[in-house]
Amino acid sequence: MAKTVPAARYLFQRLRELNCHSVHGVPGDFFLRALDHVRPAGLNWIGNANELCAGYAADGYARAGHSIAARQSGHGPKVGALFTTYGVGELSAINAVAGSYAESIPVVHLVGTPSQKAWQVSSAARPIHHTLGDGRMNVYAEMAERITCAQTKFHKYRSVEDAVQAFDETLQECVLRSKPVYVSIPVDMLEAPVPLELLARPLQSITKGETGSVEDDLARNIAERIRTARAPLLIVDGLSYPYDLLAEVNALADMIPTACFGSALGTVDSDAKQWLGTLSGPIEYSNSADVVLIAGPILSDTNTAAWTAVPSTENRVMFNLDSVEMDGKVHQILGKTVLQRLLRELSSNPLTPVPLPARQLSNNLSVHTQITQDVFWSTMSPFLKPDDSVLLANGTPLIGGRDMEFPSRTQVFASSIWCSIGQMLPAAQGISLAKRDLGLPGRTILFEGDGSFQVTCQALSDIIRCRLDVTIFIVNNDGYTYERWLNGMQADYNHVPSWRYTELAKAFGAPSDYPVLAVTVRTMTELEDLLTQKAIHNGKGLKIVDVVMDAEDVPEKAKAGLRRAGEALRVQP
Structure with a gap:
């Protein structure tokens, strides 16, 4: 008799093949039996x-x-995964999944649904729980289709063998396109027997074919433009992370002047020979460039100073995951491959180095005064180490963090388009877990605003429950300071409740043998005294630093842009 494996176990083992060792979620009645197979x-x-x-x-x-x-x-996770129940569960997660789509993150969203029979007989007269009561069973999947790149609905297939084949193809799309996917499975199919031999079938290649001569011709054309340019520039953007372009852009950063947008912090080694820094600083140089390469572009308003830093179409070459745009024409080829061949072209005949503008470094003040945004971020730069994962939450950390100096091999998580408050605390949980699951080095360090923290504070209990290593600096400015500068500096709606952040670990049940460091700092002296202590640097256990700042304080260089953004909100259509 042929050996079989339950369908749920098949799903989980395929995730394991993609180096996903943990599945997140909340138990629900339509998939409880699946959890027995995790x-x-x-x-x-x-x-x-x-x-x-x-x-x-x-x-x-x-x-x-x-x-x-x-x-x-080669041990990093290729995907993340969550399992939710039909309707109420998947809708609670849809904000996060949409953000993964916007920022090109490969996430597999598994959904347990009512039985196959329920899909056939549900009606407004006999509605099933978690539905809208009008018989529309597919409405949630239709929502998911708009924010995922591929979907598999098990109840649509005649056999479980056909369904798992479709599931394999959906996984491949998730990795190939670096976007989330949606997989729903009825409760009565979770333990349907799948021939074990199907698991022996390898997932297909996750790279597209190459046309060879097209990439070579394009690379030679780009190289010639760089050689004849008066002021060439490489701009590295946030999608260089998921598109796996870091090796290429770092090699180019030794050849031509290189800067980044805010979402690409940490992508380029600050010791690169032609490194300029973030475009919040040397923006005048970027505007004068006559040839601009953009790797992994996210040309959103928040990422490009309301599009003022976006080069004109005739000046730029953009490298995406599966396309390269030049002269307004889009070539459907792998951006990574073209970059590799461009490097080969430039290496064969090295460029003459371009004189760079002087970089301005912030002064680090050590005084008994209140901590300010302008001093805090430069003070924290020496705290960072190679291989750290640094999360900059939406709001003032995202703005101020652009002034930090990041050491080599630092990964920075800075949203540039989804910008959802509350995203970063649970994301830090996921990053720390992946580091532990797969033995990846470095600390997980989160810079989080008090307003954002309060949106998803329950994630702190997940960190404690899993005994993860996370260091959190809470920028406590008594509310939504970013929004204050846009509108309502003194308005009540921009305030948040005052919490005792250093007591939360105890409130969330941190056990006595789980290391916790919790402290409040209000002055530069207190902050610098803390940074001299070994315990704050080891990255072990949970560390919560409540950094108290003035409610209206933002980095000085950000004020003009925030004022302009506030004025734009009041412009009549």
């Missing part, structure tokens, strides 16, 4: 406080595979 498949179940946190954590887990250490070892 550990036999070699995975861990991470029961989150809510589905939104699970979605953000799965996103963070996948991002850990973008780090230099993960790619060099």
Whole structure:
């Protein structure tokens, strides 16, 4: 008799093949039986406080595979995964999944649904729980189709063998396109027998074919433009992380002047010979460039100073995952391959180095005054180490963090388009878990605003429950300071409740043998005294530093842009 494996175990073992060792989620009635197969498949179940946190954590887990250490070892996760129940569970996670789509993060969203029979007989007269009561069973999957690159709905297939074949193809799309996918499976199919021999069938190649001469011709054309340019420039952007372009852009950064947008912090080694820094600083140089290469572009308003830093079409060459744009024409070829061949062209005949503008470094003040944004970020730069994963939460950390100096092999997580508050705390949980699951080096360090922290504070209990290593600096400015500068500096709606952040680990049940360091700092002297202590640097256990700042304080260089953004909100259509 042929050997079989339950369908749920098949799903989990395929995830394991993609170096996903943990599945996030919240148990639900339509997939409880699936959870009995998590550990036999070699995975861990991470029961989150809510589905939104699970979605953000799965996103963070996948991002850990973008780090230099993960790619060099080949051990990084290729996907993150979450499992939610039909309707109420998947809708609670949809914000996070949409963010993964916007920022090109490969996440597998598994959904347990009502039985196959329920899909056939449900109606407004006999509605099933978790539905809208009008008989529309497919409405949630239709929502998911808009924010995922591929879908598999098991109830649509005649046999479970056909369904798992479609599932394999969906997984391949997830990795190939670096986007989330949606997989739904009815409760009565979770333990349907799947021939074991199907698991022996390898997942197909996750790289597209190459046309050879097209890439060579394009690379030679780009190289010639760089050689004849008066002021060439490479701009590295945030999608260089998921598109795996870091090796190429770092090699180019030794050849031509290189800068980055805010979402690409950490992508380029600050010791690169032609490194300029972030475009919040040497923006005048970028505007004068006559040839601009953009790797992994996310040309959103928040990422490009309201598009003022976006080069004109005739000046730029953009390298995407599966396309290269030049002269307004899009070539459907792998951006990574063209970059590799461009490097070969430039290496064969080295360029003459271009004189770079002087970089301005912030002064680090050590005084008994209140901590300010302008001093805090430069003070924290020496705290960072190679292989750290640094998360900059949306709001003032995202703005101020652009002034930090990042050491080699530092991964920075800075949203540039989704910008959802509350994203980063559960994402830090996912990143730290992936580092532990796969033995990736470095600390997980989160810079989080107090407003963002309060949105998904339950993720702190997930961190404690899993006994993860996470260091959190809470930028405590008594509310939504970013929004204050846009509108309502003194308005009540921009305030948040005052919490005792250093007491939260105890409130969330941190055990006595789990290392916790919790401290509040209000002055530069207190902050610098803390940074002299060994315990804050070891990255072990949970560390919460409540950094108290003025409610209206933002980095000085950000004020003009925030004022302009506030004025734009009041412009009449």
